[in-house]
Amino acid sequence: MKTETNKPRLLDQVRNAMWLQRMSHSTISTYVDWIKRYIHHHKLRHPAEMGVVEVGQFLTHLVGGRQGVAASTQKQALCALVYLYKHVLKIDLGDISFLRSKRPARLPVVLSRDEVWKVLDNLQGPVWIMAAMMYGCGLRLMECCQLRVQDIDFDRRTVLVRAGKGDKDRYVPLPELVIAPLRQHLSRVAELHRQDLEDGWGAVDMPGAMAKKLPNAPWAYHWQWVFPAPTRYTEKATGIQRRWHLHESALQKQVKAAGTKARIGKRVYPHILRHSFATHWLEDADGAQDIVLPRLQRLLGHYKLETTMVYVHMITPSRVNSPLDRRPARIAA
Template sequence: MIQIEANLLKNYNLILQKNGIPENQSGYFIKWLRYYLDFCHKYNYEKECLKSLPLFIDKLCSKNQNERQVQQATQAVQLFYALSKTNVMSEPVVENFQINEHAIPYQAKVEKAAHPVLDGSNNLNQSWQDAYQGLVNEIKVRHYSPKTLKSYRGWLSKFQTFTRSKNMNLLDSDDVKRFLTYQAVELNVSASSQNLAFNALLFFYRHVLGREFGKIDGVVRAKKRPHIPVVLSEKEVHMVLKNFSCPYDLVSKLLYGCGLRLFECLNLRIKDFNFEAGILTVHGKGGKYRTVPIPEIITPELKAHMGKVYNLNQIDIADNYDGAFMFDRIEKKYKGAGKEFIWQWFFPAITLTYVKESKEYRRYHLHDTHVQRAIKKAVGKARLTKRATAHTFRHSYATHMLEANYDIRTIQELLGHSDVRTTMIYTHTVKSRTIKESKSPLDF
């Protein structure tokens, strides 16, 4: 954090007194001034430029500062401007600055202040704003998940900060090398985090900037630690499953019974269940889909739950709701699809969601945090000594399939792994049951 120069601090205290700021509040004003000066230094903004204030306010809003704090910070910066009047441009000091949608740059409103907005020059500002929007567009056109967008945008924000808002035309492979090395050496991130950063920047350079950053040699790689997944025994799985209430019991049974990822399970719609064929269609990562067998033992429960979803859909239609949330422009292709039963979420949320932009009430699926909370509670009741999460059910599924002598390639397809090496990690969780004396195949 930048220290305020002694002369500036002295003059700032004087102007606080002249403006009737109580002595017990002056410390807060000085704190906000330090934050502002540090913000301008970090992102190469002109500290005496009035245009930097809305950007600073935008940053505070993105950090979930409340309205009172934001207004106090605004007043603190305005008083700093008043001190610098003789050096500031001819624009008057902003009076009665209000926090509203017009005070925040357009891009920040669109992206909900998810990244720092740049200044320094209008062209540079627009260049980075366009880059963030370009990233959003490129990810959406490829139908990547919202979590991928959030991750990539987060890494781009860190890269932007690291390069001190460098002109985008001057970005090169050396910037990437230094950033990745900094992550490993200074921040001590994990190998997986460093790989995420690399993938995010590779995507950004290739699809947004439209250029390759070539070979990335000389980067200090984060040490990859061996990881063996946590696996529950069949007995432990059933101990946990009996502690759930509806609908979390069915969610967990599908996670384990079909080897699903949590987002795959929650994104299931009515149309994905084919009870006659006993097949479940799963929409996985990267827009890929696969089919897995529906566990026969829970088929009656699934059908009963589907009946509840049907009744809820009828109530929603009677209340003139606008349908389930639809993605990938499906509703533009199939008008009114959101109200059709086959397009309803298999695990619908309890309440409707109001969409401000369209002024509609729509229904979303269960939120993943609710499921994770329920799993944590169920594991606690079972008194397990393992750290079990939603993904633990998927690990257990793969391990138990291996123990049942299923082929590794079959398990790879059922899990939706692109590379069999990902599936091979489960071989470390299974003890060999076929220990034999070593022989040559010629002697078989």
């Protein structure tokens, strides 16, 4: 197949298309990885030379053997390939026939309240605030990293989560405990932004088409990241220096290290704080589940209530007495 010499390579076309749609860096990376695996599975054939049959074969391959993937993982691969064909190659795949994964979903691991505090006690600075907000607000990792200054409302004690999973906005409560350290942190962010402006930079990356609608907005303080990276980067296309938000790997590494230092016998990572928020919130909530669960669903930003209901199973063991604890008094030691 002949192509123009100046036409970007396929994976670059995918990245550019996703970037223009303001999809997250993690989603772009994940989709590109699945497309690479698809191409390698079919012996480096170009996707344009393949179609619905080859996509179905690849998705079926994922559930075979000893390392069969979960249904959610298979769905992720499907979304990546559908995106490739629909938005980049402009090919309608139609109905795809493949063996669907039936690997059961596993219950998430959660920390006890004491373990959460042991982790937080081994963190400091902006990373402590981020971890505290993930647990106190139920935020996803990237939702926390991508907060803007204007998303924090100290008067209303709320945090606006913009374009969360499913591209939906939602409000979550701002914990009282983080207000003072967050105010102090934002004063340092304001000073950092002032210094960037003095240096002739200070423009932040804007969501969607906001940069065109509000041409002066990228330099405004209220659009800056709540948790900016310590260094600036240079945008290759324009040569403009910008400051990105703190990379998610920084929080991942420090939370993991805090769990190790606290000698917690579980794998500790940022998302476990969100799982712990949901479980502890349900344990503390009063009222019937048909009232409480929809509230938790909104706080977590879940599309389906069934996704939220997994946390009901997390609190059941603590509410049931074991028969071993009912030793008859007459034989008590």
